[in-house]
Amino acid sequence: MASSLSVLVILCLAASASAQLSPTFYSRSCPRAMATIKAAVTAAVAREPRMGASLLRLHFHDCFVQGCDASVLLNDTATFTGEQTALPNVGSIRGFTVVDNIKAQVEAVCPRTVSCADILAVAARDSVVALGGPSWRVLLGRRDSTTANLSLANSDLPAPTLDLANLTAAFARKGLSRTDLVALSGAHTIGLAQCLNFRGHIYNDTNVNPAFATLRRANCPAAAGNGDGNLAPLDTTTATVFDNAYYTNLLARSGLLHSDQQLFNGGATDGLVRTYASTPTRFNRDFGAAMITMGNISPLTGSQGQIRLACSRVN
Ligand code: HEM
Missing domain, CATH: 1.10.420.10 (Peroxidase, domain 2)
Known part of the structure; x- marks a missing residue:
């Protein structure tokens, strides 16, 4: 009984992917990642303070739709429909150019290492700090989706009319x-x-x-x-x-x-x-x-998903 209980506990821990996220995930593989993201966010927010709000919201709109997997960043193509035309997103979410720029800088220091989903999580924190808010230790190690879900974006992002x-x-x-x-x-x-x-x-x-x-x-x-x-x-x-x-x-x-x-x-x-x-x-x-x-919502970890080379498209 005791051993089957401990097996169960181990299985539960293994199933909870958030247990695999860690604040030091990139400390060996990309020690410059955090400073690179922070500098780019701080510069973008200094240029336009609203950008801090837009980056924070992108992380929320990412996490609420099939988990924090950067699905929100995928552009529509002839053969692929992403989440950007969902009602809560269209004509509303912004910050993609800043994210693309951060990603390019991070790729330059550590190719194929840092996920777009983690960039969104760190950029959200650095945005809040840049506008005078609190800091927290961002957990890292998310990977990027190869899919997105338009209908989930329409159903799972809360509307401003809700009670x-x-x-x-x-x-x-x-x-x-x-x-x-x-x-x-x-x-x-x-x-x-x-x-x-x-x-x-x-x-x-x-x-x-x-x-x-x-x-x-x-x-x-x-x-x-x-x-x-x-x-x-x-x-x-x-x-x-x-x-x-x-x-x-x-x-x-x-x-x-x-x-x-x-x-x-x-x-x-x-x-x-x-x-x-x-x-x-x-x-x-x-x-x-x-x-x-919120950042722990259903991340892809380990060998799931991929590290996108450009945040707006799958590899
Ligand atoms: C509780 C349910 C929520 C609802 C119904 C909601 C709804 C909205 C709506 C309707 C807007 C304005 C969009 C527009 O007019 O274009 C907005 C903006 C914003 N939301 Fe929320 N939101 C919610 C929760 C959150 C959460 C959890 C976050 C982040 C942690 C967040 C961050 C933001 C930010 C920062 C903006 C301003 C974005 C900008 O200026 O670019 N919201 N939200």
């Missing part, structure tokens, strides 16, 4: 807790959103600060199709600083997306929003921990 129950369920399907949901949503302390994604919230929802609604309506006309692409900051107070203002905004009923304000709407997550608003150190700690958990 708290459906947001919680979408995260639970990826093994993420309610705390992870609230902490990771704090990523919306940086970056921009298009009018079409917050129009319903500022015109139709009741849990909205009236002055905030008026402010955002000024550049987001009520009629669908009018000014759909007009941009507004997700964090109305400090859009290019990675701080905890996202949560103080929620307390003031000034979340930009319906899904944001759902986290402070009289439900089970109100308490955690209050905690993160009052205690930035708790937010920073939980955000880093949740990023590590």
Whole structure:
């Protein structure tokens, strides 16, 4: 009995691929990888602060669709359909040129060694740090997919129209807790959103600060199709600083997306929003921990997948 139990434990450990990721994965094979990525991210964010937000979001949109395997980076070809035309991605995700540039620099120092999936994970962390946020130890050793999944991208990336129950369920399907949901949503302390994604919230929802609604309506006309692409900051107070203002905004009923304000709407997550608003150190700690958990979603490891030579296409 005891031995069959230990066999079971060993099997479980072997099945959990995240156990194979390690913070020192490249310390022998590519000791310059981390510094190369960091320098490129820091330069890109200095050029355009929003790029930090865009790179962070790419890692999220990668991990939620068949795991953190860089599937989001694959371009469509005549014979291959990737994830970039999925509704949550099209006309919205950005940063591909920066990722291609980072990959080229990393290939120059260590050919065929560092995966695009790991570059996304490290770039997300370095982006947060470049904008003044917390750091964490990124686990490494992911490999890149040879496939992508358009229909999974449409079904598994949460929509801004979701309510708290459906947001919680979408995260639970990826093994993420309610705390992870609230902490990771704090990523919306940086970056921009298009009018079409917050129009319903500022015109139709009741849990909205009236002055905030008026402010955002000024550049987001009520009629669908009018000014759909007009941009507004997700964090109305400090859009290019990675701080905890996202949560103080929620307390003031000034979340930009319906899904944001759902986290402070009289439900089970109100308490955690209050905690993160009052205690930035708790937010920073939980955000880093949740990023590590998200980065562990179904990685390809060992001999699975490949190390792509260019992130936008399979070898
Ligand atoms: C909780 C469910 C989430 C929903 C419904 C959601 C939805 C959205 C939407 C609709 C936008 C604006 C896109 C546009 O208008 O083009 C956006 C932007 C963004 N999201 Fe989320 N998101 C969620 C969670 C996350 C998570 C977990 C992260 C990262 C950890 C993240 C990071 C970002 C960032 C940084 C931006 C700004 C990107 C930029 O300016 O380029 N989001 N999100």
